[in-house]
Amino acid sequence: METVDCVVVGAGVVGLACARALAREGREVLVLEAESAIGTVTSARNSEVIHAGLYYPPGSRKARLCVQGRDLLYAYCAERHVDHRRCGKLVVASGPEEVPALQALQARARANGVDDLQWLDSAAVQALEPALAVHAALLSPSTGIVDSHGLMQALWADAEAAGAILVLRTPLVAAQADAEGLVLQTGGRDPMRLRTQLLINAAGLQACQVAAQVLGPDSPHVPRPHYAKGAYFSLSSRAPFSHLIYPAPSDSGHLGVHLTLDLGGQARFGPSFRWVDEIDYSVSPEEAAGFEDAIRHYWPGLPAGSLQAAYAGVRPRISGPDAPAADFRIDGPAQHGQAGLINLLGIESPGLTAALAIAAEVATLAASAPGLSPT
Template sequence: MTTVDIEVIVVGAGVVGLACGVELAKRGREVLVVEREARAGEGVSSRNSGVIHAGLYYPPGSLKARVCVRGRELLYAFCAARGVPHRRCGKWVVAATEDQLDTLRHYQARAAENGVGEVHWVDGELLRRREPALGGVAALDVPQSGFVDVAEYVMALSAELQRHGGQLLTRCEVERIDCEEAAFAVSAGGESPIRCRQLVNAGGLGAQALARRTHGFPQHLVPPLHFAAGHYYRMRGNKVPFDRLVYPLPGRSGLGVHLGFDAAGLPRFGPDVRFIEREAYDFDDSRRAEFAAAIREWWPGLRDEDLLPDFVGVRPKLVGPESPTPDFVLQGEAEHGLAGLVQLFGIESPGLTSSLAIAEEVADRLA
């Protein structure tokens, strides 16, 4: 039998990689999570809206639909048990015009198919009574949605990993992986390779590059990577006339510019979707008027000057502009033929919401 140094290595300490480490450690596995940055959660996890999604957007029967609905409740329970700040505040999904009503009805029906729970139709008259500042001809009331303090969630996952005997190693960039007989040799930092029995690639924006550095992995199974920048703005004065999330109907590349809240409960808007050539976090304020116009479709009272630049996130999309967003890609032995290897690609929204359920899926594949 091949000698190994550790049973499982998870590459990537974002919320999904950490959740995978926690789930595997809870199942009695010897786990090492490695991260190239100085701290866990510094990649995609640190630059998103922090929204906990309900699960109404995703095609019935898809992996996203399944892990979002299950992951949502796992996440709420995890946060409640460990004191991670979060709030199940609910969400409006707004039809701005009459010609959007059929689409809104479609998402209400999809919510029922996906097992989201009660999602209520609110007509224009009732909407104006409940939310006088909100524009639109109708809305869905989605009580299951909320938001979480992502940084605290990362810290709680890290602590949970260690509580169950797992290890986290930061400033460790994996340079090469060799698929050997019954083992994976993981090379990092010029040191001798660490051999493990099983390997999880949860590299986020770096997942495709890591798969290409995995010698023995079928390269035709590595999907394309498109960098999608999303800009977020905060509100001048930090006040809005809403206490819940507000979303328009989704577009082809994203869920639309919406109202969310940060860890302190302060409002922020975003993200838009701008495809870029490489990973970059420079804030481009040149489209503020366009950004504000998107918000005014559901909040007519917003002024351009009310928006202040906040931050930029970059999502690992599998398709380019104008293409419908595909399902998460989770490749195990059945897909690539290598026992003990799981590759995760295209883990963007609702990856945060789904993280604990994705971890269950990964652990089941490795069982």
């Protein structure tokens, strides 16, 4: 049976960032990915937004790692020439009744250390984005967009240069602890049996299932997975906007149907939000009417029939419909009692923005916690 110092399960943006951080510290790193390429699941099905850190509860891990990760990500993209743009975002109040939601958002952002928001009245918004028809807005200059695939390719190139190895089409099918570490069994065309001293569970949508393989399905440290599906529509023509446009957040915490731009200037709208029991990436064209209604609250000039079904993503949530969105969980032995295991659970948005900060926290935990430091 082969022995590997560290195994990372999942080659999405967070798993790749962790592999990079650990390999650069001199660890022997093997990355297991069930799909045929890196970053084809959650990391490829999102808005590609670099979030500023406005929305998350003050003191939460999401808030802290988003703000830290945002700064790390901008610096990394500049250093590694990953395409990105600090385009800014407008969070808009369509009418005066939505102004309190913007005021609450501004207060939350300040508590999170985001101190660059600018309040704009209707005239200032019109001067910035003439196609918008809104009452007021908050401008977030530090929000941006990134080429998520380029980012993941750069992260993997760094990890590989530091000695990491990637094995595709290789799902983890079983794991158990013994006196000498963790024993892993993989599937795929070339099944492997491995022993490792450190297992990083960055499996995204399958992270709870991977945690259950090690800790047992009845472990109180394995949350029940929940799936929240979001569909996206693209605009058939070029959008008359240079900023991202978000509606005022609702009482439910859903950010609404917002307008984001890719690096070529093409607009896409979404995501919608729907709880689902199974992972499904289909998008029904019938959803377009609901999207149009939502968009016209801030862009009344949206041309009729101009939306095209684009893609859908599924968030790996660990809280259900009747609970507030759970915080990121980075669970090491101090939480679950199993030496050599770090579970990354509920890593949904802003996971892409926070990826480098999450990886730094994982590397620190791996170096300091009993049973995780290199031998």
